[in-house]
Amino acid sequence: MRRPRLRGGxxxxxxxxxxVAAWGVLELAPSTEAVQAPIPVRVGMGERGEGxxxxxxxxxxxxxxxxxxxDPFDPWNGETTGQWIVVNATVESTRRGGSLDxxxxxxSLSIIGSGxxxxxxxxxxAPLEAGIQVTGWVAFEVPADAPLPSTATIRIAEGIDSxxxxxxxxxxxxxxxxxxxxxxxxxxxxxxR
Amino acid sequence: xxxxxxxxxxxxxxxxxxxxxxxxxxxxxxxxxxxxINPPVLRAETGxxxxxxxxxxxxxxWKIVLATSAEGGDLDLPVGTQLIAAxxxxxxxxxxxxxxxxxxxxxxxxxxxxxxxxxxxxxxxPDASNYCDPDLTDPYQxxxxxxxxxxxxRSGAVELAVFExxxxxxxxxx
Numbered sequence: 001m002r003r004p005r006l007r008g009g010x011x012x013x014x015x016x017x018x019x020v021a022a023w024g025v026l027e028l029a030p031s032t033e034a035v036q037a038p039i040p041v042r043v044g045m046g047e048r049g050e051g052x053x054x055x056x057x058x059x060x061x062x063x064x065x066x067x068x069x070x071d072p073f074d075p076w077n078g079e080t081t082g083q084w085i086v087v088n089a090t091v092e093s094t095r096r097g098g099s100l101d102x103x104x105x106x107x108s109l110s111i112i113g114s115g116x117x118x119x120x121x122x123x124x125x126a127p128l129e130a131g132i133q134v135t136g137w138v139a140f141e142v143p144a145d146a147p148l149p150s151t152a153t154i155r156i157a158e159g160i161d162s163x164x165x166x167x168x169x170x171x172x173x174x175x176x177x178x179x180x181x182x183x184x185x186x187x188x189x190x191x192x193r
Numbered sequence: 194x195x196x197x198x199x200x201x202x203x204x205x206x207x208x209x210x211x212x213x214x215x216x217x218x219x220x221x222x223x224x225x226x227x228x229x230i231n232p233p234v235l236r237a238e239t240g241x242x243x244x245x246x247x248x249x250x251x252x253x254x255w256k257i258v259l260a261t262s263a264e265g266g267d268l269d270l271p272v273g274t275q276l277i278a279a280x281x282x283x284x285x286x287x288x289x290x291x292x293x294x295x296x297x298x299x300x301x302x303x304x305x306x307x308x309x310x311x312x313x314x315x316x317x318x319p320d321a322s323n324y325c326d327p328d329l330t331d332p333y334q335x336x337x338x339x340x341x342x343x344x345x346x347r348s349g350a351v352e353l354a355v356f357e358x359x360x361x362x363x364x365x366x367x
Contacts, residue, residue, distance in 0.1 A: 095302060096303075096306075097305060097306040129306070130303040130342075131303065131341070131342040131345075132271060132340070132341075192271065192273030192274045
């Protein structure tokens with residue numbers, strides 16, 4: 001008479017263990033966001049970072065109060081209530097043409113490269129083609145109330161959807177960056193590597 | 194043991210049917226995916242009419258313009274690049290096609306999109322379109338141009354992709 005009761009108890013126990021194990025697996029499983037996260041290629045300033053679909057070299061960083069361009073007749077007026085962080089880089093697509101997506105991680109803020117500078121003066125709006133390098137500046141408009149930490153990180157990807165694809169990641173030294181009142185954005189330059 | 198023996202055929206069925214169901218469910222998607230990343234290649238001679246997506250396509254002429262040439266200077270090509278242009282005749286079928294034409298290198302790991310604005314002259318086709326025009330139902334000519342690194346040389350093939358059809362690589366030897 002005791003054996004069936006024992007077996008029943010064991011079955012209940014085994015069932016509970018399995019439910020707890022299933023919960024554990026569910027908790028341990030990475031989120032979709034983590035599974036599809038971009039793959040960072042971390043390099044230093046001046047070093048070329050090459051991923052699956054994009055390569056980039058970050059060359060310089062400047063903090064400016066306002067921006068303008070080289071147009072002698074109708075110069076662009078890049079006023080801001082905050083400040084600009086402008087980053088100089090050489091970028092190329094390594095597989096298919098596309099567009100650049102540069103983001104600046106500034107403390108808890110993630111700022112996308114500004115679309116305000118005129119076409120032809122910003123890397124953010126420059127078309128990318130395989131094996132053809134584009135050199136220029138990308139500007140990030142930092143809100144007035146955002147504190148400026150001593151370092152920031154720029155993330156350069158091809159296209160806005162960088163899931164499971166490469167992101168060139170470079171740490172920027174903002175404390176050591178040049179600070180200017182006005183910065184003139186030169187035209188981007190294109191040349192095969 | 195007796196339970197296993199009693200249910201052995203069900204277990205065998207389970208072992209066979211579960212993988213079979215997974216394969217049957219994923220096979221069409223896998224096939225589509227393979228077709229997209231590795232399109233079939235159709236080798237065609239210059240001047241030869243080929244059929245794709247219900248229309249007829251013919252490469253009439255290639256032109257390569259180096260950045261270092263006078264014409265390359267006129268077209269303001271970037272340093273170290275060349276422009277490859279293809280004059281293509283399109284004879285639309287029942288539906289005039291919308292298409293993209295990419296240049297793909299020999300290793301098939303680099304693609305270039307058509308460039309607008311730098312079109313060299315094809316004296317025989319002064320009125321050629323520079324895209325697949327879905328409004329044209331009569332045969333017409335289109336010039337597709339690509340700006341590529343000079344090292345691509347004279348190699349490469351055109352990957353045509355008509356909306357709603359699998360892409361096709363037309364390998365023309367320039």
